[in-house]
Amino acid sequence: MTARVIDASVAAKWFFAEKGSAEAQRLVESESVLVAPDLLIPETCNIAWKKFFVDDATAEQAAAVAAHLPNLVDQIVPSRHIAGRAVEIAMALAHPAYDCFYLALAELADCRLITADARFGAKVAGTAWAERVRLLGA
Numbered sequence: 001m002t003a004r005v006i007d008a009s010v011a012a013k014w015f016f017a018e019k020g021s022a023e024a025q026r027l028v029e030s031e032s033v034l035v036a037p038d039l040l041i042p043e044t045c046n047i048a049w050k051k052f053f054v055d056d057a058t059a060e061q062a063a064a065v066a067a068h069l070p071n072l073v074d075q076i077v078p079s080r081h082i083a084g085r086a087v088e089i090a091m092a093l094a095h096p097a098y099d100c101f102y103l104a105l106a107e108l109a110d111c112r113l114i115t116a117d118a119r120f121g122a123k124v125a126g127t128a129w130a131e132r133v134r135l136l137g138a
Contacts, residue, residue, distance in 0.1 A: 048062035103132060
């Protein structure tokens with residue numbers, strides 16, 4: 001089985017119908033082992049909260065994220081195990097550290113990070129990490 005790190009931009013698509021939702025769902029249904037730092041849960045819940053407050057989600061949809069997200073990921077890794085490396089990557093990329101936790105985990109797990117965050121994908125393009133990151137749908 002192939003491991004894949006997924007970030008909150010992908011996980012949110014499991015709960016909300018938006019561009020890329022079908023491909024995100026295929027990741028859950030695949031034979032891939034889905035891995036994420038524990039940061040995934042609060043980040044995805046925050047996306048749900050934002051969607052609720054701009055009327056893009058119901059309270060029930062937002063609550064479903066908190067209830068079901070932990071069951072959709074095969075392995076949740078404590079952020080403390082990758083924090084140092086995440087900060088190093090963030091400094092090298094001049095990019096917010098929270099996105100770099102996912103990339104640090106992909107390094108540790110020797111697999112790819114799947115993201116729907118085009119801005120992060122563009123930031124990583126042309127760097128030593130480019131081969132580690134795949135944009136959802138690319």
